[in-house]
Amino acid sequence: MSDIQLKSEIEHIIKKSGYSKSEKMLCSILRIISMRYKDVPLEQVFKVTKSIF
Numbered sequence: 001m002s003d004i005q006l007k008s009e010i011e012h013i014i015k016k017s018g019y020s021k022s023e024k025m026l027c028s029i030l031r032i033i034s035m036r037y038k039d040v041p042l043e044q045v046f047k048v049t050k051s052i053f
Helices: 003-017 023-036 042-052
Strands: none
Touching: 003 023, 003 042, 023 042
16 A cells, blocks of 8 residues: 555544544554554554654
8 A cells, every 4th residue: 555545544534533633643543554454564554644643
């Protein structure tokens, strides 16, 4: 999965959650993405998620 697709998915999850974007969501977002997409490396997910926050 490319970084652009991953970023889009993360932003979609944040938007659907109804919460405002904050650093406290980082762990939850990482967990959700790692469960949904087991083939995506955790380092890539962390890098993209950190860039959003």
